[in-house]
Amino acid sequence: MKLFNIVATTTIGLESCVKIELKNLGIENVRVENGYLEYEGTAETVIKSNIYLRCADRVYVKMGEFKAFTFDELFEGTKAIMWEELLPVTANFPISWVSSVKSKLLSKSDCQRIVKKAIVERLRNVYKVDEIPETHSKYAIKVQLEKDLATILIDTSGEALHKRGYRKKHLEAPLKETLAAGMIMLSSWRGDRFNFIDPMCGTGTIPIEAAMIAKNIAPGANRKFISEEWCSLKKELWLKVRDEAFSGEKESIIIKIFGSDSDKKAIEIAKENAIEAGVEECIIFEVKNFTELEKSDERNVIVTNPPYGERLMQDVEVEALYYQLGKCLKANHPESSWHIITSYEAFESAFSKKAEKNRKLYNGGLRCYLYHYQNSKKKL
Numbered sequence: 001m002k003l004f005n006i007v008a009t010t011t012i013g014l015e016s017c018v019k020i021e022l023k024n025l026g027i028e029n030v031r032v033e034n035g036y037l038e039y040e041g042t043a044e045t046v047i048k049s050n051i052y053l054r055c056a057d058r059v060y061v062k063m064g065e066f067k068a069f070t071f072d073e074l075f076e077g078t079k080a081i082m083w084e085e086l087l088p089v090t091a092n093f094p095i096s097w098v099s100s101v102k103s104k105l106l107s108k109s110d111c112q113r114i115v116k117k118a119i120v121e122r123l124r125n126v127y128k129v130d131e132i133p134e135t136h137s138k139y140a141i142k143v144q145l146e147k148d149l150a151t152i153l154i155d156t157s158g159e160a161l162h163k164r165g166y167r168k169k170h171l172e173a174p175l176k177e178t179l180a181a182g183m184i185m186l187s188s189w190r191g192d193r194f195n196f197i198d199p200m201c202g203t204g205t206i207p208i209e210a211a212m213i214a215k216n217i218a219p220g221a222n223r224k225f226i227s228e229e230w231c232s233l234k235k236e237l238w239l240k241v242r243d244e245a246f247s248g249e250k251e252s253i254i255i256k257i258f259g260s261d262s263d264k265k266a267i268e269i270a271k272e273n274a275i276e277a278g279v280e281e282c283i284i285f286e287v288k289n290f291t292e293l294e295k296s297d298e299r300n301v302i303v304t305n306p307p308y309g310e311r312l313m314q315d316v317e318v319e320a321l322y323y324q325l326g327k328c329l330k331a332n333h334p335e336s337s338w339h340i341i342t343s344y345e346a347f348e349s350a351f352s353k354k355a356e357k358n359r360k361l362y363n364g365g366l367r368c369y370l371y372h373y374q375n376s377k378k379k380l
């Protein structure tokens with residue numbers, strides 16, 4: 001059985017979440033670097049990675065890695081890769097993405113041209129043809145140069161994995177689905193105990209991702225991937241993995257998930273998104289200010305993404321809102337754990353409580369911190 005070197009990329013800060021997800025899929029021996037997880041697997045592993053990973057951005061097949069100080073070395077190194085193992089004679093293979101960091105080869109357009117030329121030459125020799133027609137399935141190639149080490153990857157996902165397919169509409173500043181899933185994983189909530197609350201849910205990303213976790217809905221089961229057209233990843237295998245994913249879904253859940261927001265329009269969209277995601281019966285959405293949250297002495301899990309101030313509000317308003325949020329959670333949810341993401345540096349002082357720990361995460365390039373308050377010795 002052919003083994004692939006597989007690379008899953010993720011937002012910096014979520015590597016440990018993807019590693020746990022891989023472990024749950026039975027994948028061990030994962031090499032982890034900043035935003036990058038590499039492991040070996042079969043065609044089925046490639047498919048499962050796309051369908052099941054909640055926190056990864058994309059899944060690639062790594063074709064090769066070699067030192068390239070000159071364009072000649074880039075050409076020869078690329079040509080030496082056994083492209084024919086994956087690319088048929090009709091493959092359409094754009095060099096979609098080139099990056100160069102601390103490397104001698106700086107010109108991205110030259111790297112693009114040389115890699116393309118090397119693959120064409122290899123395929124022409126192997127398939128003994130004069131021309132590569134590029135009429136069939138797409139194999140989008142990514143070239144990364146870092147400290148003169150060239151890594152050549154092929155994208156197996158196509159659209160990034162945060163595009164689950166349920167978000168038909170959105171408002172300003174929605175959270176990426178992959179980041180929302182990561183925040184939930186980092187809160188230690190697993191969907192089988194403790195009610196879940198997002199009191200500023202906007203268009204519902206966090207409650208919807210929570211419901212998908214609770215119902216064991218595989219995030220990629222209902223979308224398409226670029227590699228579904230590849231001859232090396234058989235259609236029957238995609239069908240089998242999807243069938244397994246669908247049969248693993250739970251009919252109903254025992255805990256409650258609440259999403260509320262002061263913006264009526266946001267809640268309307270959240271409800272529509274939840275229907276698209278197939279989790280509308282699991283979430284109670286309400287239009288309300290977080291100051292109206294009901295008091296509870298139970299242990300709930302609160303995960304939320306309040307306004308940051310970057311685009312949405314002035315600093316004084318953000319400070320006032322964080323102060324109110326702190327006051328409200330301390331008074332009404334003293335036993336719950338709270339997990340709050342923001343890019344606002346002075347969050348803890350505005351909120352008037354120091355977090356037990358925090359984690360740096362990036363929301364679309366914006367550096368944020370996820371602040372954790374466990375508030376109780378009771379384990380989640």
Ligand SMILES: C[S@@+](CC[C@H](N)C(=O)[O-])C[C@H]1O[C@@H](n2cnc3c(N)ncnc32)[C@H](O)[C@@H]1O
Binds near residue numbers: 263307
């Ligand atoms: C950054 S957005 C949340 C985006 C959301 N995570 C999503 O994916 O769509 C912050 C949200 O806080 C809501 N909000 C601001 N002040 C609020 C308040 N006092 N009570 C409830 N919601 C509030 C806003 O309406 C906005 O939807």
